[in-house]
Amino acid sequence: MKKIIGLIAWLVVVCLCAQNEVNYNESKVPAYILPDLLEGNNGEKITSIEQWEKQRRPELLELFASQVYGQTPDAKIDVTYELLTEDPNVMDGKATGKQVKFTFSNGNKKIEAILLMYIPNKPTGKVPVFVGYNFKGNHSTTLDTTILYSPVFQLVKEPDHPDWERGIQSNRWCYDKIIDRGYAVATMCYHDIFPDKPELKDHSIISLFPGYPETIAPGEWQAIGAWAWGSSRIVDFLETQEKIDSDKIAIMGHSRQGKAALWAGARDERFRIVISNDSGCGGAALFRRKFGETIAVINKNFPHWFCENFRQYNDRDEMLPVDQHQLIALIAPRKVYVASAEEDLWADPRGEFLSAYHAGPVYRLYGLTAIDSDKIPQLHKPIMEDIGYHIRAGEHDVTEYDWECYLDFADKHFKN
Numbered sequence: 001m002k003k004i005i006g007l008i009a010w011l012v013v014v015c016l017c018a019q020n021e022v023n024y025n026e027s028k029v030p031a032y033i034l035p036d037l038l039e040g041n042n043g044e045k046i047t048s049i050e051q052w053e054k055q056r057r058p059e060l061l062e063l064f065a066s067q068v069y070g071q072t073p074d075a076k077i078d079v080t081y082e083l084l085t086e087d088p089n090v091m092d093g094k095a096t097g098k099q100v101k102f103t104f105s106n107g108n109k110k111i112e113a114i115l116l117m118y119i120p121n122k123p124t125g126k127v128p129v130f131v132g133y134n135f136k137g138n139h140s141t142t143l144d145t146t147i148l149y150s151p152v153f154q155l156v157k158e159p160d161h162p163d164w165e166r167g168i169q170s171n172r173w174c175y176d177k178i179i180d181r182g183y184a185v186a187t188m189c190y191h192d193i194f195p196d197k198p199e200l201k202d203h204s205i206i207s208l209f210p211g212y213p214e215t216i217a218p219g220e221w222q223a224i225g226a227w228a229w230g231s232s233r234i235v236d237f238l239e240t241q242e243k244i245d246s247d248k249i250a251i252m253g254h255s256r257q258g259k260a261a262l263w264a265g266a267r268d269e270r271f272r273i274v275i276s277n278d279s280g281c282g283g284a285a286l287f288r289r290k291f292g293e294t295i296a297v298i299n300k301n302f303p304h305w306f307c308e309n310f311r312q313y314n315d316r317d318e319m320l321p322v323d324q325h326q327l328i329a330l331i332a333p334r335k336v337y338v339a340s341a342e343e344d345l346w347a348d349p350r351g352e353f354l355s356a357y358h359a360g361p362v363y364r365l366y367g368l369t370a371i372d373s374d375k376i377p378q379l380h381k382p383i384m385e386d387i388g389y390h391i392r393a394g395e396h397d398v399t400e401y402d403w404e405c406y407l408d409f410a411d412k413h414f415k416n
């Protein structure tokens, strides 16, 4: 009897370990069938743009909201903007720098955030703009000592944390290059919208919405939904800016912000280009490949990112009614670009590529160009159709090479 109990206990341990083991072996990727992009929930084939826009697209948006990212409330939160600084002469005179305080309020409670913007001085007309969150504060994106610290930063980082240092992620924001190419750039610290710790939800914009915290329903939004909502509020502000061409707004998000950028781009059609940089699980990567990070692992490590319903798919990734090629397709006919890094296996570069590839049928429905081959391209050979993709050498990061590709892609679609 003892032996049998011992054997059962051993089997349970083996099974649990096997479940949590990360797969980096292509030959162990399970055979999978992706949910059909062009078949409605009622089994009907989608063959026209009209059917896609009226029937299938709303169905998919609803599935992603209820099962993955959570529902974004319809309630409107009051937002005011205050220009804190404006310097028409930054970067040796080639740009204007602005810092703008956003105050989100529900009448009882306020949350503040700071947007940092650089606008090129040379073009006389309106300019296109890249929007994107930074991870370590606006002060981390440049050495400029006039950049203000985010109000929330003291909540997320201890006073002696190295992230208080200026410019530590300036490599991810090649402002000079962006300005030289004639683009404006607008960035905000993502902690301002939802400080990235589960216990800090009370300091997030979610806490301003009616019903909080009583109504934490299984399909309710969490951090990724909040970050996506926040990037739309940045667009609201950009639309008030005379120098900004609001028909040419691109969003670029890295990693967890790549996930949020895709969700923002799927929901808000004002983003005309959506760029996912190394976004991985819950971003561009196909869940069903179970390569690198999986649903169970991401929900365990980041319980505050996705809605509670998403936990039903822990270790049952193939039961999720959607997969990420469908999220990318929701961006059509607007342009989308997915980027991977060769050594970033945790994010499953091949899975990121394949979802961009499998989004193709919706782009083709619009008569647009998609990715032709399911063979991942060579390093540094970007694909620049209406869907773009590249894989570069190196690790999980945003590099100058990534930005060069995004600027080329934006030139192709915004400047012709």
Ligand code: GTR
Binding pocket: 254, 255, 256, 257, 279, 280, 281, 293, 298
């Ligand atoms: C990792 C996480 C990834 C990705 C990354 C990041 O720890 O597992 O899904 O989001 O963080 O945002 O840098």
